[in-house]
Amino acid sequence: MNCNEAKDYLPDLLCQEMEEDRERALRQHLAHCASCAEELEGLQAVRMALQKEPPVRMPQEIRRAILLKAEEHFASPIESRWRIVLKPAFAFSLIGLLAAGILYFMHFTKEKPVPLEFFLAEHTRALSKGALARRTIAAASPYYSLQPLITQ
Amino acid sequence: MRKNRKHSLFLRALGIVLLPRILQAGDLSPKDLFLAAVKAPTAPYQGTRTIITWFGEESHAVEARVYFKPPSLWRQEVLSPKGEIERVVIQNGETEWVWETESQILIKRAGKKNRPFYTALENYNLVSRGKEDVMGEETAIIELVPKSSGSPTRALWVDPRNGIILKIKQTNSDGSLATEAHFTDIDMEPDLPDDLFEPPDAPVLNEEPRKVAANTQELPEVFREIPWMTTLVNGFQLTAATLVPLGDEEAVHFQYNDGLSVLSLFVSPRPIQMNPPSHQVVLTQYEDPGFILSTSAGNVIEWKQGGAYFLLIGELSQAALQTIMEFIRNPS
Numbered sequence: 001m002n003c004n005e006a007k008d009y010l011p012d013l014l015c016q017e018m019e020e021d022r023e024r025a026l027r028q029h030l031a032h033c034a035s036c037a038e039e040l041e042g043l044q045a046v047r048m049a050l051q052k053e054p055p056v057r058m059p060q061e062i063r064r065a066i067l068l069k070a071e072e073h074f075a076s077p078i079e080s081r082w083r084i085v086l087k088p089a090f091a092f093s094l095i096g097l098l099a100a101g102i103l104y105f106m107h108f109t110k111e112k113p114v115p116l117e118f119f120l121a122e123h124t125r126a127l128s129k130g131a132l133a134r135r136t137i138a139a140a141s142p143y144y145s146l147q148p149l150i151t152q
Numbered sequence: 153m154r155k156n157r158k159h160s161l162f163l164r165a166l167g168i169v170l171l172p173r174i175l176q177a178g179d180l181s182p183k184d185l186f187l188a189a190v191k192a193p194t195a196p197y198q199g200t201r202t203i204i205t206w207f208g209e210e211s212h213a214v215e216a217r218v219y220f221k222p223p224s225l226w227r228q229e230v231l232s233p234k235g236e237i238e239r240v241v242i243q244n245g246e247t248e249w250v251w252e253t254e255s256q257i258l259i260k261r262a263g264k265k266n267r268p269f270y271t272a273l274e275n276y277n278l279v280s281r282g283k284e285d286v287m288g289e290e291t292a293i294i295e296l297v298p299k300s301s302g303s304p305t306r307a308l309w310v311d312p313r314n315g316i317i318l319k320i321k322q323t324n325s326d327g328s329l330a331t332e333a334h335f336t337d338i339d340m341e342p343d344l345p346d347d348l349f350e351p352p353d354a355p356v357l358n359e360e361p362r363k364v365a366a367n368t369q370e371l372p373e374v375f376r377e378i379p380w381m382t383t384l385v386n387g388f389q390l391t392a393a394t395l396v397p398l399g400d401e402e403a404v405h406f407q408y409n410d411g412l413s414v415l416s417l418f419v420s421p422r423p424i425q426m427n428p429p430s431h432q433v434v435l436t437q438y439e440d441p442g443f444i445l446s447t448s449a450g451n452v453i454e455w456k457q458g459g460a461y462f463l464l465i466g467e468l469s470q471a472a473l474q475t476i477m478e479f480i481r482n483p484s
Contacts, residue, residue: 113425114398116452116463120433122396122405123416123465 001029006036010043180312182278182294188315189294190269195314196221199338205331219342225349242349249351258351261359272411275299275387284309286318287338296412300386302472303413304330314340325469362394365404371395372402374421377458384408385479386472388415398422415466417480423461429454430470453477 001009006029012018013026030037180188198219205212219227224245229237240251243263250259281293291309298305302325309319319334365371368380372395382390388408396403398420406417418424430453450467455477462480464473 113423114403114420116424116426116433119403119416119418119420119424119463119465120452122418123414 001025003033003036007039010040014043014047182280185292185294185310185312186278189308189310189317191315192224193220193314193316194222195340196342196344197316197338197340198342199335201333201335203333206329219344219348221344227349242351244349251352256354258354258356259359260356269411271389275410287335289318291318301325302469304467362396365393365395371404375404375419378419379483381483384476386410413467418463420461424454424463426454457481
């Protein structure tokens, strides 16, 4: 671990939030690096000094001003909140989305038709021995292929 | 008395000696000729055959080299317009292999058995149409005329000595030509090695057989209400009912046969994409050593009944399909 990395991890070490391996590496570095050890001591001193001070309370005026702003924000009239919804771009997008949903629903729930060629191939399969049929059907139909009829 | 008995014995002996010669000369009855033609030939042969199919105003021609060795070894090489082998079909009676030369796919599937040719004797009139010389061989011509209107008529040129069909012509019920297949060269005494009928050494794709339903109870629940009809009009008998996967669902495929023609009735839970609901389609060319079931253009008709979608496919006229449709809709 070099000095830059070590300095990044010093606050974590103070808060005891380090992984074991990394902490070991940091402590090895601090044992040989006077500069980093000095910085750690400084941080520890500041922390101890802060802990000795009594807690600081927020002034009442500031507290009241924040609460007032928050109230104004959440209590805004309904019309202004729906203003974005009524914007044409938003409305068209919503309609488009709904239409796509309906089409998707219709497509997947409606009985999907089976091409006639599929049944022609099955008819052929029932009587075919000479396999000329496959060629004829294949030529007649873009849907037909050999694959649906066979399994490995 | 004794003289009469001697006379009778003499006549019988004469009959035994002369009958085969009479038959060889092509005097078999149309029925015997037909039965000889639909069985596998008794002699080996190899030759080149041309099959022409008409559908509407279009036609399609295919040339194939054919090898046959009794009792049931058969090989057909389908040729491209350049004369290269596109596909090889090999049968040994129980199994069929299809070798796609371009894609290098070898498909294995069960051969068909028990073809109901005898039913044809009930549904077709067999008419003798005399004799004709085909490629130097004397053939007897029989015509299979359907008893019901709307079915195609077939004419066969049969070599009476071995049952080989040298030419076949199929005409639609309106008199238009449907299919003609004939040999352009044939060798009746070829020396065919057995390994000619072996499939190539390649990974095999096994064609999965369809599930068979034996009765209504074995159909998907949504189809339990549809009538299970073992016979239709025009002499069609039910030969099989199979289940065809349609994604998560299944359609039912009822296969009917009148002895020569195959009629398919599909019952689907999903609509069938076709426009218009009835029209002419290209069916198939079917072949085997007897190649009597050669088919070509056909018709389809579709309707909705009881929440399911019905489809009839067959090489019958549109009017005949309509009659069958009405029969299915109102079986009583």
